[in-house]
Amino acid sequence: MHSTLLRSSPTKHTFVPEHHGPLQPLSLRDMEAKQHQIKSLKSYPETGGRSLAAAAGGDGGSGGGYRAGSAEMEMETKIQKAIDFKAEGHRCYKEKKFREAIGKYHRALLQLKGVHVVDGTTGSEVNLLSQAAAKLTEEQRRAVESTEIECYDSLTACLLQSELVNYERVKEYCLKVLSHQRDHFKAMYRAGIAFYHLGDYECALRYLRDAKNREPTDTNVLRYIQLTEMKMSKSGQRERESGKETQG
Template sequence: MEAAGADDSLDVQGAAAAESSLPGRRQTSAKSVWTLLEEAAQMKTEGNSFYKEKNFRSAIGRYHRALLVLRSLDSEVMKSLKGFGPERPVLTPEQEALLRSTQVDCYNNLAACLLQRQNVDYARVLEYSLLVLQWRPGDVKALYRAGVATLEIGDAQTAKQYLTQASKEQPNDANVRRHLQRAEEKLKRELQKEKAMYRGMFSSSLKDDSEEEINQTNGVGEGV
């Protein structure tokens, strides 16, 4: 599905560090909330254009800049920082909806960008995909990316759950089907390996019991 690309719904390793510098931002007081929201939305749009051009580095930069602006307005983030820096304005329901929608799209597309890298940071792909699913449950692209990341990390069972959900929404998507099949095959191999291990343990136990019985028999004969 990544194939599935970067729609309006992309990480660089320094994202968290960059975003953590936001608490001290004072631009909110200098610009209106709508101006900042429009600024972030424009950065997201520019990021989408870079993604389509396969300029992932520039796309990542735009998405992070958008997230930095949005972080300065996010009530959930600022709640834990109450008392530090200037007060943030209370957003209207419409502003809150636009903030969250743009934020979710940026995280979704950051995950898409990461999957295009030669050395993929699957842990971060999963982190961003889960953020998307937290705010937008059932998002097919986030389910797919979470499934791929979880599978690569080694948790085939959870990967199967994500990919099965994505498959229900996109039953004809070849990438979803391919990775779901990979997850099922990995689970099958793990089950076979587990069965072989138990068979080996059981055979070893029977062998030990048999040898012990022979030794006891020999001991009786020697006593006579």
């Protein structure tokens, strides 16, 4: 068995192998050992190497930068999925598949939950990105708002096509649209219709008149204003007659 000779010098030590023949190929065991060492450094930070996530974050191993980047990507993905579901809803609506369209619009709105919380615009939804440090860009903010408005507006259109219309839900969605855009004509008109069928004629007349100010010649708006005024007139007449009977 050959040994390695150690030659000494005043300044440094150099290891010189005894034989200078051709390099011997590594054995299978040696190759596996080297592969395991490389894998350990890449994948297992507990063995002394940094994880890929920590390396991407560039934060010395804490992974905070990686989480922030991941949160931004997750937010962008949610917004894009919402836009895609909205587009599918529009397609279903055009094909008069109103029930399917409603489902698509709801799924679009579901994607936007949590995005708001991170942005800090609302605290009602569950924070799906609680560990994210990301904020919405101006472009993302506009995309979220326009998608939300379109979905709620389209939902009211779908609901009004139902055989049994849920006017309470129509009212709710119209008010959500108007909270973003006060001068949204369709939301004003449909809110007026909803309040009319719910028996709140004063609110109905207020929204219908707002809609008339936007579109003075719209025949549907004018017709509902007339119907609402008739209901209010009859209701007032009944109250007056009831008052007379009480006095008598």
